[in-house]
Amino acid sequence: MKVAVFGTGYVGLSTGVCLAEIGHEVVCIDVDERKIDLLKEGKSPIYEPRLEELLIKNSIEGRLAFTASHQQGLREAEIVIIAVGTPQSDDGQADLSFLEQAAKDLARHIVRDCIVVVKSTVPVGTNEYLKQLLLGQLKNNVEIKMVSNPEFLRQGSAIQDTMKADRIIIGSDDEGASEKIQEMYRPLNVPFLLTDVRSAEMIKYASNAFLATKISFINGISNLCEAAGADVEDVAKGMGYDKRIGSAFLNAGIGYGGSCFPKDVKALLHTSRELGVPFSLLEETIAINDHQQELLVRKAMKRLGGLKGKKIAMLGLSFKPNTDDMREAPSIKIAKSLTASGADVAAFDPVAASNARKVIGDAITYMDSAMEAAKGADALFIVTEWEEFRLLEIASLLEVMKQPIIFDGRNCLDEAALKACGTIEYYPVGRPAVIMKDKNI
Template identity: 40%
Template structure:
């Protein structure tokens, strides 16, 4: 098929490249000429394992190209994919201006009957609104919903081996076209979930909010563990072995971040308000996530007896491993709080350092090497569980960190609970985890 993908961001790049690797001719369109120039030159603006090689291979084959205009023969595409951003507005509702702008462009350029596939995460009813927007088109265009479920850090694998492919379409012709499009992904079994557009739109919000709720609940439990002397590691094991609950998304930490969970939870809450149906659980998940960020800051302050004039080192700036995305990352929230209270911040991340430096400028020091971020710091806070951080040299940490003003040992704040407290203590350092009772540190294993 001949396909056009609107948006050279995270979703558009992965989806467009994946579709070209399945044998389709794909043009990825974006209004940012600088981004298009970089991509055309083989420079990928985001870090995602395996994506750059996939892009280069399909560019060489001629199946994948990047443009800031839609030339022939792509004005006669079989399908137009809308994969642009839908950032939250002041009230948390999704901003659909980029979606509608893409629809306007499609209405002007389409010269052949086609389907318009909305991959962007959008509120219920958006496909209907896009359909109305296409009324001025010269040819018949049918809008269908096909939300993305790509995890940053594993998106290429998610595209080619999806748990499910959700399709919301009204006509059998559109459903069959998407079955044909995704047929190469179904060789090992049926993955298509076929429904109507409004249900498809809501499936995406419901999925992300369900996962965010699990994370926020366990983070609330971690705060309760601190107050009661219980251990979140034991609680997680006891809860997760219940087959009705399962073990995934039960790890306490610094809170969720990224481009999906924060935005989608708030958008679902806004959608509920619009229809007079309060989304109490979604609202609580968001509130608990914000509280967890404040709680982490309080842990750091308590461990150091205040942060004014102290130097804090951070390991992990991206919101999760295997990405350079710092949107809504715990590191961003913590850094802002530390700087406001008079601390200085030195940090490291295998991939996200440049983005962090761009955001904070001279306000923080970003190091190329992980241990260099520790020099002269009073504490190290681990925020992202990159593999290279999992088995560190604690003796080297102790050598580089400095005691507190009161002469106390430097502290490691393990916001992901990946280190064994006994290893930290043996090296002459203090340990602080999330949801860990101080009286039980000596024999507590890591939780990952």
């Protein structure tokens, strides 16, 4: 099939690359000419495992192309996927301006009948609104059919999540359009759920809001565990064995971030208020997450008796490992709280430092390694659970620190290895602290 994809962010680029990989002819369209030039050179503008490898492969094999020209990109398209951003507005609702612009560009340049697939996360009713927008601005006599096809990708595993999806949601009021999109995805051999457009739109928000609520719940439990002397990891494991609950998203820590959970929970809450349907559970989910993101700062203040003049090492800046995405990353709030309290912050992240600098600025110092960040530190924060942090030689790290104090916001260090280090103070989330004093001291 001949497919055009609007947008080359995480969703659009991953979708385009994977559709090319399963045999379709794909053209990705983006108004950012700098980004298009990079893609034509075989370079991905975002960090995502395997993405650049498949981008190069399918470009060489002639199934994947990139353009900033709507006319060129839409010339032969029978399926047009819209995967542009729907960021959060100041009032919490989804900002549809990029989506509206994509629809207007599509209406001006489409020259053949096509199916418009909205993959962007949008409030209920948006597909109907976009169809009216499209029909009102069409320049050529063509037929447009609409399909809602929400994405469920995770940064850091977007390729895996596309190629081996749990399910593909297809929402449409046109049977022929649904069948065509099923045909496009059929080589992936994953389950389909066919539904109406509005239900498909709601499925995306409901899924993300539920997962965010699950994270906030276990973080609430972790705070109770600390106060009661229980171990949240054992509690979560015991809960997870129950098939009705499951073990996924029961990792206690310093809260969720990223491009989806924060904005989608707030957008769904905005929809509930707009429709006059109270949804206080979502309000509490947001409140717990906001509180949890500053947990390490509160712990450090209590232990150090204040932060003014203290050096804090931060390991991890991206909102999760295997991505350079800084959107709503807990590190942003942590860094700002630390510097506002008078601390000097030295941070290291394997891939996100450049993006972090754009968001956090030069209020903190960006280092080239974990060891450099830890040198002379009064305490060390683990903010993102990169695999290389799990594998750190902790004893060597402690030797260069001023004080051997670690606050682990992701519970990613091995306690047995920590206890072998001699003198150390280790403060995880929702678990008893490990405080070891060298017997020779």
